[in-house]
Amino acid sequence: MLQLYRSDCSGSDTDDSGSDDYEQISKAVSLFRSNQNNVFATALIAAKYYMTYLDKNEGRTPAQSGFAWTMEILATPGGSEKMFRMSATLFYQLHDLLVSKYGLQSSIHMNTIESLAIFLVVCGHGMSNSALHGIFKHSGETISRKIEDVLICLVSMSEHYIRPIDPNFPTTHSRITND
DSSP states (O other): OHHHHHHHHTSTTOOHHHHHHHHHHHHHHHHHHHHHHHHHHHHHHHHHHIIIIIOOOOOOOOSSOHHHHHHHHHHSTTHHHHHHSSOHHHHHHHHHHHHHHSOOOOOSSOOHHHHHHHHHHHHHHOOOHHHHHHHHOOOHHHHHHHHHHHHHHHHHHHHHHOOOSSTTOOSOOHHHHTO
8 A cells, every 4th residue: 555655656746745645644554553463462362361261161060079978988887987087976976076166167068077078088198189179079279278177176176175184284204304
């Protein structure tokens, strides 16, 4: 377009108005290219935003939920001793105590039995967050939050059950003295 205009302006009939027209067209083309670059950059940003925040995989529908896994372990003879390091009866007693006296609460997506099971599996086996994610089918953030909730309840419970015979500590145990 500019080349056609230049050839038209290069004739002998050109005057100052021709060079003004050329400058205006040059500025218009420059503005058009600038706007084109802005639109392209905006499209790239919009595509990046879509790919990052809006284009999600379909939700997982696990064959067995974490609660179902927990109930299966508790119902299997010897299963709770292997996975939770305690009998099923003791598991339920601990669960009832934490819920009734120490404030362990269910959430929308996870009940207290599953929360306690997650905590005990972590303590008993030292499993990673991603391994727990594979068993219980919850996000890593949810698993971490539930472990913290159970831990807070157990710490408040420990204040009632773990205390020295004499709080002033007048004697030193022989193993510590001889060490």
